Amino acid sequence: MKKKTLALLLACMLLLTACGSSDKPASSGSASAGSVASSGAGNAYADLDEVELIAADATSKGAAGQVFNELIAKKVDELTGGKLTIDYHPNSELGGDADLLRQLQNNDIQIVLCQTAPMVSFIPKLAVFDMPMVFAKYDGDTIDKVLNGEDSDFRAQLSEAYEAADMHLLGILQNATYRLTTANRELKDLASFKGLQIRTMENNNHMTFWTAIGAEPTPMAWPEVYFALQSGAIDAQENAADTCVGANFQEVQKYLCCTNHILYANQICINKEAYEKLDPAYQAALNQAVSEALNEMRPQLTQIDTDNKATLEKDGMTIIQYDNSFFDEVLNLQGVKDLYAKIDKDVNGLGTTLMESLKNA
Numbered sequence: 001m002k003k004k005t006l007a008l009l010l011a012c013m014l015l016l017t018a019c020g021s022s023d024k025p026a027s028s029g030s031a032s033a034g035s036v037a038s039s040g041a042g043n044a045y046a047d048l049d050e051v052e053l054i055a056a057d058a059t060s061k062g063a064a065g066q067v068f069n070e071l072i073a074k075k076v077d078e079l080t081g082g083k084l085t086i087d088y089h090p091n092s093e094l095g096g097d098a099d100l101l102r103q104l105q106n107n108d109i110q111i112v113l114c115q116t117a118p119m120v121s122f123i124p125k126l127a128v129f130d131m132p133m134v135f136a137k138y139d140g141d142t143i144d145k146v147l148n149g150e151d152s153d154f155r156a157q158l159s160e161a162y163e164a165a166d167m168h169l170l171g172i173l174q175n176a177t178y179r180l181t182t183a184n185r186e187l188k189d190l191a192s193f194k195g196l197q198i199r200t201m202e203n204n205n206h207m208t209f210w211t212a213i214g215a216e217p218t219p220m221a222w223p224e225v226y227f228a229l230q231s232g233a234i235d236a237q238e239n240a241a242d243t244c245v246g247a248n249f250q251e252v253q254k255y256l257c258c259t260n261h262i263l264y265a266n267q268i269c270i271n272k273e274a275y276e277k278l279d280p281a282y283q284a285a286l287n288q289a290v291s292e293a294l295n296e297m298r299p300q301l302t303q304i305d306t307d308n309k310a311t312l313e314k315d316g317m318t319i320i321q322y323d324n325s326f327f328d329e330v331l332n333l334q335g336v337k338d339l340y341a342k343i344d345k346d347v348n349g350l351g352t353t354l355m356e357s358l359k360n361a
Helices: 002-045 064-079 097-105 117-121 124-130 140-148 153-164 204-212 222-231 241-246 272-277 280-314 324-331 334-346 350-360
Strands: 051-057 084-089 111-115 167-173 178-183 197-200 216-219 236-239 255-263 266-271 318-320
Touching (some): 051 064, 051 097, 064 266, 084 280, 097 111, 124 153, 124 255, 124 350, 140 153, 153 167, 153 350, 178 241, 197 204, 204 334, 236 255, 241 280, 255 280, 266 272, 280 318
Parallel strands (some): 051 084, 197 236, 255 318
Antiparallel strands (some): 111 266, 178 236
């Protein structure tokens, strides 16, 4: 009888132990599921090898391009739980724009951010951005649809040009801010530009534009510009508002004229081979990081432009704004029409695609 009682007690103890042990995995499983949910998509990269990409630019310290690159690097790290990282080198640490782009083509650097002008030597079709005032009458949202939209014919053709040069376009940062003109004369209308001695980049398309509107373009090394303006050797120069503030042009110029002739845009691209070697999950994370960074940075670009214009005005410059009739008058000049036709021919019709895309966006 005692043996039977003891056996019964042992059986009950085993049953209770089994029940208790079965509860623990269930509780542990719930915690594990919660940890997967809270860690987000990071677990999608658990079985992938760690990858590091090198990114670089030649932007000035604190410029929008630097902030943009830093934001992308941060987002990529967060999205992948540190499995895909970007080793970012700003402020010409690895060279100027041309040097960086050569390193990009050789896959010594994987990602480069720069303005569109330096890209023309590597991707001739980017001369399409030299079409003067082509974006001047459109807002940032419309331009963004054309430059970054999935359904944009212009974006598709531009991407093909990058691929042909062994690069992959990730995105273009802009928000309808532009290169502007500072001058010591009041450029209130088109006739005011006649004979204007203006410093420009050594770019034939840019120089042709200024000639077409009656000005006299003068290429000049950047370090010489301030003193040339101060001495009166030249009357004017053209740059974005933040560059004008950085160079203290308000000290030697009276007017800030919003000619909006060239879009102030930064493109970011990756070496084609490096991109194709990335696991699709990493490609998706990089694309998502760029897309999110573009959306976050665009309002900042507007604020930067507004703040710098306010600084120039506060320090004594008079701001001159133009309405669409001014841009239409310029675009109807025969010299400007001829320049549009030349650029469109040089880029195999991409200029026509751009103009049609902007009108239909």
